[in-house]
Amino acid sequence: MDAPQVHDRTVDGLRGPVPIREYLPAVPDPAAPPLLWIHGGAFVSGGLDQPESHAVALGVAATGRRVRTVDYALVPRFRVWGPPQLRPSDNRYPAPLDDVLTAATDLMAEQPRIVVGGASAGACLAASAALRLRDRSAQVPAGLILAYATLHAELPPLPDSVRARVRGRHRIGTFTPQVIRRMNLNYVGSQQLLEDPEVFPGGGKLAGLPPVLLLDAAHDTLSASSTAFAGELAEAGVDADHRIVARTRHGFLNRPGSRGFRAGMDDLLGWLDRRMRHS
Structure with a gap:
């Protein structure tokens, strides 16, 4: 295949x-809507060359789907330990989300039916963008893909199903509630915005969103956020x-060639084939 x-x-x-970066398939599938894909990186790192952006986009485009990736504004790095420090930056919320919305609305002007997806912090931006599009333009995406997502301002308590998967050695290197709180505070820049129910998609008004694929890593405490969000989506219908x-x-889509990357891409592409095609 070319x-x-x-x-x-x-x-x-x-x-x-x-x-932005455009991936135009050699043999386009006219039944497949384009994918706007957003990399992760705790809102502080990553870009168009990052494997979680480039390798995923190449894999999706190879199946005939157009893909667009976004180099959204990044905020300064934050301290994991010690007193929190918010370095001055014009790139904090809503700048990254505005960049994603710019890329989304521009793509939808060409092809109104698109899928929006992302990984980790990029999944938060993807879900937030879908909600903004619903509220501001009444033009929601056709589908939403959220890979090992952080969706809530505070990491929800670990449900038993997640706790069982992050026991012992599988807990090493996972995210703590304190780190997630610092990451999100660094993203928004103030305690007031951290507590604003309109900023993070988790806990928000989710009715009217399109079909969602939540793709989680087995040994990842962030699965608590996806699990809670799945329940919120069910309640919203x-x-x-x-x-x-x-x-x-966490981050298996950033490791091309790994078993996890292949399995995750199989799930992602399978869902696109089943749910995101014109009849």
Whole structure:
């Protein structure tokens, strides 16, 4: 199969040009909506060359689907230990979300039916973008993909199912509630915004969202957020498929060639084939 064409360009955003990367399949599938894919990195790192962005996009585009990735604004790195420090930055919320919305609305102007997805912090931005599109334009995406997502301002308590998967050695290197709180405070820049129910998708008003794929790592405390969000989606009447990729840790889509990457991509592509095709 021929490799997709890859082009870098920019779209005009609220704060200037937003870099994007287009993946145009050699043999497009006219029944498959484009995917807007958003990398993770705790809101502080990552970019278009990151495997979680580039490798995932290449894999999806190889199946005939157009993909667009976004180099959204990044906030300064934060301290994991010691007194919290918020370094001055114009890139905090809502700048990253605005960049994602710019890329989404520009793509929807060409092809109104798109799927929006992301990993980790990028999944938070994907879900937030879907909610903003629902509320501001009444034009929701056709589907939403959230991989090992952080969706709540505070990490929810670990349910028994997650606690059982992060016992012993599987707990090493996982996220604590304190780290997630610092990461999210660093993203929004103030305690007031951290407590604003409109900022993070978890705990928000979710009715009207499209079908959702929640793709989780087995040994990842962030699965508590996806698990809670799956329950919130069910209460809101939103169709959600929550899948756990066995024997994986957080960030498995950032490790091309690994068993976890292949299994995660199989789940992602299978869901797109089943749920996101024109009849």
